[in-house]
Amino acid sequence: MAAGQPSHANAEASSSKHSIYEASTQYRHWRFSPEQLVDTRASLNAAAVSVIRDAFEADEARSSTTVSFLDANEESLLVKLYVGKVSQLCGHFRFPEEVEATAMSYLKRFYLKNTVMDWHPKNVMLTALFLATKTTNNPIPVDTYASHIPKTQPSDVLDLEFLVAQSLGFDFAVWHAHRALWGMSLDIQVLPELTREEVHRVYQIALNHVRASRLTDAELIFTPAQIALACLSLASPHLAVSWTRLKLAEDADMLLSAIQPIKDMVVAHGSSPDVEAVRDVDRRLKLCKNPEKVMGSRAYMKKQQEAERRADEKRKRKAAEVRRAMEEGDPFGSELARDGAMDDDDDDD
Amino acid sequence: MSRPPSGNWLRGTVIRKGGSSVGNTRTSTPQIQSTSSTVFGGGVKDASGRVSEYSSMDDTCPVCKSDRYLNPKLRLLVSACYHKMCESCIDRLFTLGPAPCPICGKILRKLAFTPQTFEDLGVEKEVAIRRRIAKEFNKRREDFADLHSYNDYLEMVEDITFNLINDIDIPDTEARIAAYRRENAALIELNVQREEQYQKYLKEQEEAERQEREQIALELRRLEEEEREERAKERREIIDKLETSDKDAAKLVARSRADALRRAHARSSSSTVANARLQRSRTAQSAVVADVPHVPLQDDWYTYEDKFVLRDDYDDPASEAVRRDRDGIMRAGGYRVEEAWERALRSAVAGLEIMPLQGLSNEDSAHPNG
Numbered sequence: 001m002a003a004g005q006p007s008h009a010n011a012e013a014s015s016s017k018h019s020i021y022e023a024s025t026q027y028r029h030w031r032f033s034p035e036q037l038v039d040t041r042a043s044l045n046a047a048a049v050s051v052i053r054d055a056f057e058a059d060e061a062r063s064s065t066t067v068s069f070l071d072a073n074e075e076s077l078l079v080k081l082y083v084g085k086v087s088q089l090c091g092h093f094r095f096p097e098e099v100e101a102t103a104m105s106y107l108k109r110f111y112l113k114n115t116v117m118d119w120h121p122k123n124v125m126l127t128a129l130f131l132a133t134k135t136t137n138n139p140i141p142v143d144t145y146a147s148h149i150p151k152t153q154p155s156d157v158l159d160l161e162f163l164v165a166q167s168l169g170f171d172f173a174v175w176h177a178h179r180a181l182w183g184m185s186l187d188i189q190v191l192p193e194l195t196r197e198e199v200h201r202v203y204q205i206a207l208n209h210v211r212a213s214r215l216t217d218a219e220l221i222f223t224p225a226q227i228a229l230a231c232l233s234l235a236s237p238h239l240a241v242s243w244t245r246l247k248l249a250e251d252a253d254m255l256l257s258a259i260q261p262i263k264d265m266v267v268a269h270g271s272s273p274d275v276e277a278v279r280d281v282d283r284r285l286k287l288c289k290n291p292e293k294v295m296g297s298r299a300y301m302k303k304q305q306e307a308e309r310r311a312d313e314k315r316k317r318k319a320a321e322v323r324r325a326m327e328e329g330d331p332f333g334s335e336l337a338r339d340g341a342m343d344d345d346d347d348d349d
Numbered sequence: 350m351s352r353p354p355s356g357n358w359l360r361g362t363v364i365r366k367g368g369s370s371v372g373n374t375r376t377s378t379p380q381i382q383s384t385s386s387t388v389f390g391g392g393v394k395d396a397s398g399r400v401s402e403y404s405s406m407d408d409t410c411p412v413c414k415s416d417r418y419l420n421p422k423l424r425l426l427v428s429a430c431y432h433k434m435c436e437s438c439i440d441r442l443f444t445l446g447p448a449p450c451p452i453c454g455k456i457l458r459k460l461a462f463t464p465q466t467f468e469d470l471g472v473e474k475e476v477a478i479r480r481r482i483a484k485e486f487n488k489r490r491e492d493f494a495d496l497h498s499y500n501d502y503l504e505m506v507e508d509i510t511f512n513l514i515n516d517i518d519i520p521d522t523e524a525r526i527a528a529y530r531r532e533n534a535a536l537i538e539l540n541v542q543r544e545e546q547y548q549k550y551l552k553e554q555e556e557a558e559r560q561e562r563e564q565i566a567l568e569l570r571r572l573e574e575e576e577r578e579e580r581a582k583e584r585r586e587i588i589d590k591l592e593t594s595d596k597d598a599a600k601l602v603a604r605s606r607a608d609a610l611r612r613a614h615a616r617s618s619s620s621t622v623a624n625a626r627l628q629r630s631r632t633a634q635s636a637v638v639a640d641v642p643h644v645p646l647q648d649d650w651y652t653y654e655d656k657f658v659l660r661d662d663y664d665d666p667a668s669e670a671v672r673r674d675r676d677g678i679m680r681a682g683g684y685r686v687e688e689a690w691e692r693a694l695r696s697a698v699a700g701l702e703i704m705p706l707q708g709l710s711n712e713d714s715a716h717p718n719g
Contacts, residue, residue: 017651021700033706175696183697186663186690196664223700247656247698258704 025171048115082121103132135172180228205235212270230262410435656698
């Protein structure tokens, strides 16, 4: 990642060494520029629309012309609504903040690899939260979990679990801004002329900003420490400035200007989206959902049949191979080279 | 194969005759009574330097056909060509100088007969040959540039040994040995010296240890003596006092007992001091290898150690409950609030300097699985 390499704050310490943050999967796999985010979402949306359009056409010719598909912005709006729902759910279950933040990260990351037209965030959100309870060591039995959520069976949660984990690339560890902010609230206590009440007041305000920042894309662009610093700066600009000066000396001003976009982002997008607008999006989503993923639809049946047929074919081929091997007198088959056809049977489903 | 103690594999210097040795600890080894006046050397010595000889009830001399029934003192010896003969035959045939072996005709000398150690003469022969080879082929691993050439050398030695044992190409093999000896005379000599030095070192160490043990025993004896004297003196004193003084007898006895106890205590502590000193000197001798501290993790990640200082205490409502918990129930699993603080502090400064990506440039490296 040479191109993204920053001018280091302390060149002598990090010239030979890499920051420990760079070892995280969050840095390696889930760090984007704003332009990349827009581009990723747009291309994902375009690909999804063309696939779903084909599915509609296959289902019933010329049916796709009347459907108005969601665009990338509408998709993110829907995701954002459900990201906000995670905190409601966590309040209900009294999960720790780490679970909430992790589940939100999972949800955002999931929709950088998938589209809401394939997988509705309502379901994915439940799975992401359940997965987050496990990955942050706050496990809860799936039956208990499902019984507290209306109209949800344990299977609804578990069916998507592998899909979600796979989309996340099994990168379960997340570095959180709220932990960085906690560290800052401890570390600003070394600053002089600061009362205990002042620290607590600033911390609470900043924490609320961190919570708001989870509704934005900040964590996909900036490091958690930068987000925490921006939130601290929103709560008490002079505290943030003096703490940064203490930590980074001459590079402080550059950093303080670099976190300005986070502040703007938190202020502008740090609240739940307008419910009316989302409701409209959701209504349209019902019409443009990928028919192959809707249980009972013709496309779904067709896809199931296709999968069934393929599995059946594979089974038959395997049985034929085995029979042939048995007839030739060697139950384990003979040379490996001849049985090239056996190879594709490894991915048994 | 173990190295011979020092180059006296065919000299009769250490051998003890069965008749002269008393207090034999190895009851399984039969003691051979020699009928010959000659002292035969060689044979395989056990740890005490004694040669254990093999003999059985149905030994028969292949030359004169006399057996143990006729001659209970029958002692069979082995010739240089590995044929057995009884002592009287050897005396009869070889007293007048070298003579041919009655079995194979090889010219033998009387002094080249050795006692038999192993039942199987093949083993006897192999052991003797290996000793001989080991004396000259005494190169070590350090004498070679790499393991490969050392292994080649070992292979060659094994080849030669095998040839000698199985009588394959004897003249050729002997020529090889001679050639090797010529080429490596200096090195062989050096290694012999090294070996001798090592033996000397071992002996010295043993000697030192023995002296130490003696010292301790002496010390203990002295202490015991002193104690005994003291007790006798004490008893005398008590009797004297009881005679001269008009104080209460029981009190006097009690006081002198207390004195004695105190002195005994002082003695034992002084001896433990001496023991501790001995112990220390011994550990100082054995501690040769420097103990390098173990570093469990070696990588070059920068963990921001210079960016924060963990203080002993913070005003932190979040961890209040854990710190207040006097019984330590919340810390039972090994939770330390200092570690949580350290992690938070580190994460507060980690990545502060990493600027966000710009543009679409490194799209591929940003999310390779995307």
